[in-house]
Every structure is written in structure tokens, then in C-alpha cells.
Amino acid sequence: MKKLMAAVLALVMALSLAACGGKSDSQDAQSGDSGNKVVKIGVFEPQTGDNGAGGKQEILGMQYANYVQPTVEIGGETYDVKLEIVDNRTTPENGKSAAAELVNRGVSMVLGSYGSGVSMAGGEVFQEAGLPALGTSCTNPQVTAGCDVYFRLAFLDPFQGTVLANYAYKELGVTTAYVLGMLGSDYDQGLVYYFTEAFEGLGGTVVAEDFPEGSANFVSYINNAKAANAGVIFAPVSINYAQLIVEAAAAQGYQGALLGSDTWDSNKVIESATGKDVTAYVTTFYQEGGNPEFDSGIKEWINANPDAKTNNGGNDMVAAVTAVGYDAYFTALEALKIAGSTDPKAVLEALPSVSFEGVTGLIEFDDIGDAKRDAAYIKTANTEAGVWDFVKVQTVG
DSSP states (O other): OHHHHHHHHHHHHHHHHHHTTOSOHHHHTOBOTTSSEEEEEEEEEOSSSTTHHHHHHHHHHHHHHHHHOOEEEETTEEEEEEEEEEEOOSSHHHHHHHHHHHHHTTOSEEEOOSSHHHHHHHHHHHHHHTOOEEESSOOOTHHHHTOTTEEEOSOOHHHHHHHHHHIIIIISOOOEEEEEEETTOHHHHHHHHHHHHHHHHTTOEEEEEEEOTTOOOOHHHHHHHHHTTOSEEEOOOOHHHHHHHHHHHHHTTOOSEEEEOGGGOSHHHHHHHTTSSOEEEEEESOOTTSSHHHHHHHHHHHHTOHHHHHHTTSSOOOOHHHHHHHHHHHHHHHHHHHHTSOOHHHHHHHGGGOOEEETTEEEOBOTTSBBOOOOEEEEEEETTTTEEEEEEEEOOO
């Protein structure tokens, strides 16, 4: 009986350790099919919800990078890299459980997310676990400012909002701007704040409104912008809302310019604008054509993979977030090589010293963990050809 009880107790303790993430699978370095040890990299991205389309495109960049470079040398040994993908479902409420799932899977570090609010929520979990996270296109300053384990590749909202305000006021000659964001969205409201602050600082006038989550009709908002004689409508919203705003602006004959943030840089948005009498500009991280080798390689990979093509919106247009996802993967490999270990603590200590030339530019981090970015690409919708045309590289100045 004592032997039986001891065996039961041992099993309970083992299950308890597994549930608490006692010793991570990454530290066990289990062998893969190739016989190499395996290092796990977590992918913390939305595949459903308002940001699902953007999250899928970001994941594509990571998956293509893993296809290009499926192994990494760590401490003199070759490891197979396995991507552990979870769906954070866009929202902060779901983000915490998705982040906890990655902790339990024993990943050495995390990539993501598309969306600032869910990144902040996941950051609380990663911080407690001591698990390093590399933000991709999350742009709210609080993602890294309030979390020691979070680093980031994208430029920040204070920069992006100011770039857009300068472009509207100085380049487009607009003096009245209408701003529109979703209630409760950290991303939307943060960019609205920074744009407003910069635009009013230049001498412009801002008319602001919010819309509730789940809105499907934006006609009244477009008409309010027209009534205010707004030369631009700035709406830093998710892809699905951007499509609705484009369609409503065209239907109501809005003659000003639509300004979108990095979320608008999507083939789904350009599809909505194609064939319509609208003018739209976006700020983003990458312009197709910036790295021909990357562009041709990922297009070939997408076209050879029906699932990848579906997740890219049905065509092979390269989204900027896909390029950022690609760079995030290789940045993670650099950190693992510098660390010489799969231990998350060692990887976290290695991240500040990473210097990597990616397809989106040189990647290095400041003291807070943000990438040193000082410029954004501005693109405009070519509504005849159905593509984004490069306009200029814009800085705050």
C-alpha cells in the first residue's frame, strides 16, 4: 500500500510541476525528427477577432522565415526551430490565457503581437514568467515602457501620429482634421491622442469622434467629417473597420483624404478602395520592392501554399507586417545565438546586444527595448491598379 501511495504521490507531483511549467520543454531540448535538439519560439498573434487578418499576415512572415532558416546554432550545437502558435483572439481578456499557454509550452521567447492592447495584457504574464517577448507591429509605448521583458521592432505611436499630422498639415495643406477611433482600443485612442497633439501644435483644428466596437455603418461619421469641412479623416483602426470607412467615404462622395496608420497597409483595404473615387494614405514599416530577394522568395512560397495564400487575403501582395514578422524571427535567432542557450533568462539578457540588418532596416534596441526607428514609409492607394504606391519616407522633422 505504501508503495502504491508513493507512486500516486509521485505522479501527482509530476503533473503539478507540468501544470506550473516547472521545467520547460525548451530547456529539456527534446530531439526533433532530424535528431537535432529543438528550441521553441512562441508566436503570440490574433488569428480571429478584429485583428485576425493582420495577425495571420504577420504569422506568414515568421513561417516563411522558419522555412528559409529552420535551424539555429546555439552553444555549438544545431537546434531545429519549432514555432508554437497560439491565437490570442485580438482582445486583452483572451491575451492573458494565450500568453499563459505559451509559458506552459516551454518556449524560449515569444514573437508578437499584432495589436497593442493584447500585447500589454500578454506582457503581464510574460513578465511574471521571466519570458522575453519581441513585439512585432504593436506600437503603443506602454507595451515596452511598463514591461521589462518586452522588446519591439515597430516604430511607436507618438512618432507615427506626429508623422501623419505633419504630412496632413505640411504636405497636404489641411487645416481641419476629423479623427475617428474605436472606444476602448488602446491602439486607436493612443494614435488619436498623438495625432491630435501634433496637429493642433502645428496650428490645425481637430474634430474628434469615437465609435463602439462592432459598428458596421460609418456613413454618419463620414457626413460629420464633411460637415466639419475636414480635409482629412484620420482613422487608426483595424482592417475590417478601415474597409467599411473606405466604402462609406466613397459612397458619400468625401473629397478629402483618408489617413490610415500601419493597420491600413493591407491588401484587403486596397481591394475595398480599388475602383472607387477615394484618396488614402498610410504609414507603414515596409514597401514592397524594398528587398527584391525577400519579395520574390515569399511570393513564390505563398503561391505554392494554398493555406498561406488564403491567410494573405487571397493574393501574394507583401504586407509590411509580414516583413516585420520575418525580421522578428531572425532577430530571435540572433538573440539565441548570442545567449548560447535556450534558457529564457539568458535570451532576455542577450536581446539588448542584438544588431541585425533585416528587410525592414537595421534592428537595434534602445534602453527601453524599442527598436531605433526614425522614419516611416508613406504609401497611397492606387485605386486603378489596386496596389499601394510608394510616396516618400517621412520623418518627424
